[in-house]
Amino acid sequence: MFNSIKKREHNIILLLLGIFTLSLAGTLIKLSHAPVYAIAFYRLFIASIFIFLMAPFAISEQISKVRTRELLWMILGGIVFSLHFITWIYGLKTVSVFEGMVVVATNPIYTTIGAYLFFRERPRSKFIPAFILAFVGTVLTFIEGVSRLKGDITGMSMIFLSTLLFSAYVLTGKKVRQTHDSNVYIVMLYFFASMVCLGFMFAFGEPLISYTPRNYLFFFLLALVPTVIGHGSLNHCVGHFRASTISMLTLLEPIAGSVAAYVALGERIGLFSFVGFLMICSGIGLLFKTELLGIAKRFIRK
Numbered sequence: 001m002f003n004s005i006k007k008r009e010h011n012i013i014l015l016l017l018g019i020f021t022l023s024l025a026g027t028l029i030k031l032s033h034a035p036v037y038a039i040a041f042y043r044l045f046i047a048s049i050f051i052f053l054m055a056p057f058a059i060s061e062q063i064s065k066v067r068t069r070e071l072l073w074m075i076l077g078g079i080v081f082s083l084h085f086i087t088w089i090y091g092l093k094t095v096s097v098f099e100g101m102v103v104v105a106t107n108p109i110y111t112t113i114g115a116y117l118f119f120r121e122r123p124r125s126k127f128i129p130a131f132i133l134a135f136v137g138t139v140l141t142f143i144e145g146v147s148r149l150k151g152d153i154t155g156m157s158m159i160f161l162s163t164l165l166f167s168a169y170v171l172t173g174k175k176v177r178q179t180h181d182s183n184v185y186i187v188m189l190y191f192f193a194s195m196v197c198l199g200f201m202f203a204f205g206e207p208l209i210s211y212t213p214r215n216y217l218f219f220f221l222l223a224l225v226p227t228v229i230g231h232g233s234l235n236h237c238v239g240h241f242r243a244s245t246i247s248m249l250t251l252l253e254p255i256a257g258s259v260a261a262y263v264a265l266g267e268r269i270g271l272f273s274f275v276g277f278l279m280i281c282s283g284i285g286l287l288f289k290t291e292l293l294g295i296a297k298r299f300i301r302k
Contacts, residue, residue: 018233023256026097032218046223078192094155137279144272
């Protein structure tokens, strides 16, 4: 009994650590003055090496067992994931960290739509009102960002596109994750995604090397902190918590991220963005109402 409680506490700490380290990504991207494709390439490539080196023999053995069809899905996932990162980083060059994270927090809504369209998974009964709340919240955040940028919609549009691409990435990995260890999938996904970013670097004339020590420091930090530690912690917790619990707790990301952005960059939260965030939280909370009530009942019993 004591061991099970201790293990659960350990997993809760790991989950919160993952959310906190993920929330630092936006601030680290803004502090790095490197070009968009270089940030995306080095973050993904270094992260793939980190994860591979954690268990090189086991991962190599698993990679040799990947079938052609699964490999094609992984390549597709890598392409989609790279585009998610590129649009996310591009958007963050202009929008605030909080605005960017609030819009991306709506991804469970679009993942639900995609799961219905491509896998015929029936949406939850509260999906329509949840979608309306999340959509209105996104519009309010979008208005705040565009108003602050004096009518320029490019940054917020890129963030919204990044959100759709993240949902697409989740859907492409749906079946592959069922047959392979998550580390194998992530190593291959990150590697393929980094190669796509490398292609963009060459296509748009960005240098592969010749960056400042500061740039390389932030490449390393982005790969290690939000990617390896952040995503790694959440991937571990998927096996110990409901996906809906993780989806709800990741709504803490914009709050933690905005604190980091305020301390490091002096960014403030606008009224429309904050109201939009509350509406998005309400929408996703409504979507996962049953699970949240179950969590509350278990907590009260303890």
